[in-house]
Amino acid sequence: MTTHRFAIVGFDLDGTLLDTSGDLGAAVNHALALVDRPEVPQDSISGLIGGGARLMLSRALALTGGAAGIDQDRLFAELLAFYEANIAVHTALYPGGEAMLDALAAQGTRLAVVTNKREALTLKLFDALGLTSRFDCIIGAGTYPLKPAPDALHAMVERLGGGAAAFVGDTTFDTGAARAAGLPCVAVSFGFNDAPPHQLGAAAVIDHFDQLVPVLARL
Numbered sequence: 336m337t338t339h340r341f342a343i344v345g346f347d348l349d350g351t352l353l354d355t356s357g358d359l360g361a362a363v364n365h366a367l368a369l370v371d372r373p374e375v376p377q378d379s380i381s382g383l384i385g386g387g388a389r390l391m392l393s394r395a396l397a398l399t400g401g402a403a404g405i406d407q408d409r410l411f412a413e414l415l416a417f418y419e420a421n422i423a424v425h426t427a428l429y430p431g432g433e434a435m436l437d438a439l440a441a442q443g444t445r446l447a448v449v450t451n452k453r454e455a456l457t458l459k460l461f462d463a464l465g466l467t468s469r470f471d472c473i474i475g476a477g478t479y480p481l482k483p484a485p486d487a488l489h490a491m492v493e494r495l496g497g498g499a500a501a502f503v504g505d506t507t508f509d510t511g512a513a514r515a516a517g518l519p520c521v522a523v524s525f526g527f528n529d530a531p532p533h534q535l536g537a538a539a540v541i542d543h544f545d546q547l548v549p550v551l552a553r554l
Contacts, residue, residue, distance in 0.1 A: 336441070339551035342498030344439055345472075345491050345518075347482075348450035348457060349384055350505040350526030352432060353464075356380045357425025359388075362418035363395045366410050372399040381527040385506040387451040387481055388415065419456060423463035429525060431544030436469055438548050445495045447472040449488055451481045451508065471495055483511030488518060501551060510536040519554050521547065 349355045360380035367374060375383065375395055383394040392411055396402045439446060447470060450457055454475025461467040472494045479486040492500050502513040505526025513520035514536065522528075522537035523544075532540045539550045 336438070337548050337552050338442060339444075339548060339554075340499055341444065341501045341551055341554075343445045343447060343492060343495050343500035344551065345447040345449050345488065345500065345502045347502075347504035347506070347509045347526075348448055348452055348460075350381065350528075351503055351509070351523055352428060352448065353426050353460075354429055355426045355460075356384065356527070358418065358421060358423070359384060359391065361421060361424070362414050363391060365417045366392060366414040367395060367399060369413055370405055370410060372396070375399065382529075384527040385451075385529050386508055387476060388418070388453070415453075415456075419459065422456065422460050426460065426464065428464075428466075429523070429544060435544040435547050440469070445471045445498075447474070447491045447495060449474045449482070449491050449502070449512075451476050453477055482508040483515065485512050485516035488512050488516035492516075492518075501554060503547065504537075505535075506530075507535055513537075521550055521554075 346352045360377050364374040375398060383391045389411055392414055396405060452475050454477045457473060457475040472491055474487045474491055479490060488502060501519050503521045504510060505523050506529045510520045510522060519538040522532050522535045522540045524532040524540055524542045538554055541547055541550055
């Protein structure tokens with residue numbers, strides 16, 4: 336078994352651990368329909384994700400005609416309500432995710448999630464997918480500044496008792512937060528990348544989760 340030096344490995348959620356594009360896309364298009372905007376094609380949804388759901392909605396409005404005259408607070412509330420009611424229809428772990436989590440846990444690695452998704456929604460989603468018990472720490476939006484601020488990553492390490500830690504993400508929000516927190520970051524090329532994967536500023540890039548443990552062993 337390949338071993339690594341990290342006591343803690345943290346993960347972003349959307350576009351890193353889980354492909355949430357189907358359910359987020361449905362919520363975005365529900366909100367757009369309420370203000371008579373055209374749907375965003377599903378193959379374009381991933382480009383809207385990153386930085387939190389409010390920013391996702393702002394990008395969708397900009398893409399479909401702008402935000403002038405739109406009550407964004409009300410529309411955001413409608414989006415969240417729809418998403419919460421349909422949170423795990425299409426969402427699933429990326430390929431190899433379950434085996435990867437098993438491999439890390441078998442080495443005694445403490446596992447965490449740090450996401451810009453609201454914490455209550457994160458917990459509901461993980462409960463629906465049977466993932467909650469796999470993680471020693473789950474931090475969502477609502478307590479700390481959103482990534483790329485490092486606060487939530489510092490809290491992750493503190494809550495899990497300290498030690499060497501690494502973070503896994505898919506966007507500049509993740510690599511920026513890890514850099515600011517002084518943690519090495521592994522980027523996934525299969526997520527909602529907001530720049531070419533090798534330009535995200537990560538210490539390494541993986542194309543499948545079966546590469547993660549060997550890559551961590553080299554960092």
